[in-house]
Ligand code: ADP
């Protein structure tokens with residue numbers, strides 16, 4: 001086809017045609033692509049091999065670390081895909097050329113939940129529940145396998161658009177809205193859009209397997225592990241639950257629970273769990289929703305909701321009557 005732009009990332013990649021850039025992360029660019037044999041649409045996460053210019057000294061160590069990291073992401077993503085959880089983005093295949101790594105995955109055409117929050121300002125309780133339940137489902141699948149995601153945020157939550165009877169109309173952000181400060185240039189219309197149908201978790205770049213499911217024994221040689229590592233791993237599942245809490249909070253009011261221009265102040269606020277249900281944004285939100293958020297944003301990891309406790313939360317299990325699917329767009 002003549003009208004398809006040519007990307008540098010396309011060179012050497014056989015079997016797929018890159019169509020458009022749809023996303024970006026710290027080390028990656030993500031493209032919509034097409035499998036030239038099956039005509040299937042896919043997402044291609046491209047990681048440049050030499051992303052960083054390094055000194056001769058740390059060249060060796062850094063580049064192997066990067067390779068190891070990509071391979072770890074691929075291994076875990078492949079393993080996670082075998083769970084066949086409907087709320088996890090499917091891994092398709094991994095390719096490597098002289099300049100790039102390519103992680104080929106199932107395409108989610110709605111884009112990031114993050115962009116929808118920016119666009120809609122905030123979600124109704126029903127819509128928030130619809131999304132967070134699906135995230136819970138994904139986290140349950142991961143945790144049951146002894147895997148922690150460690151990077152749960154609205155940018156890593158993707159969706160398929162659907163048409164539903166809208167009770168979630170876009171609202172204008174008020175000028176004193178906490179998000180307004182952070183908002184400049186945030187909203188980038190992604191491909192697709194529309195109502196939020198199926199939601200899937202992606203980006204296993206920071207994920208880690210803590211224990212093997214069949215034995216529940218920790219990965220690696222236990223006996224030689226330092227106490228702080230053991231302690232770290234003990235609380236790592238809880239890290240994801242904190243992430244779920246941050247996502248839920250952000251959907252309900254339109255801005256994140258912790259925010260500060262200065263990183264030191266932000267870190268302080270987080271370590272003390274210093275967040276509020278800020279007026280007037282939280283005034284109309286139910287006690288049930290606030291309680292659920294509070295049990296997730298609990299500073300003490302031992303008291304924080306586990307995935308099973310979260311999945312049986314009363315607010316989460318309230319029947320939502322308002323999200324009725326009209327028809328699927330494709
Ligand atoms: P990074 O590890 O660099 O953060 P991600 O895997 O999170 O990379 O991908 C970066 C962005 O690309 C995502 O936030 C999302 O906007 C987009 N993206 C990633 N995977 C897909 C996919 N399967 N379908 C649609 N968009 C995607």
Ligand code: MG
Nearest residue numbers: 025155156203
């Ligand atoms: Mg990401």
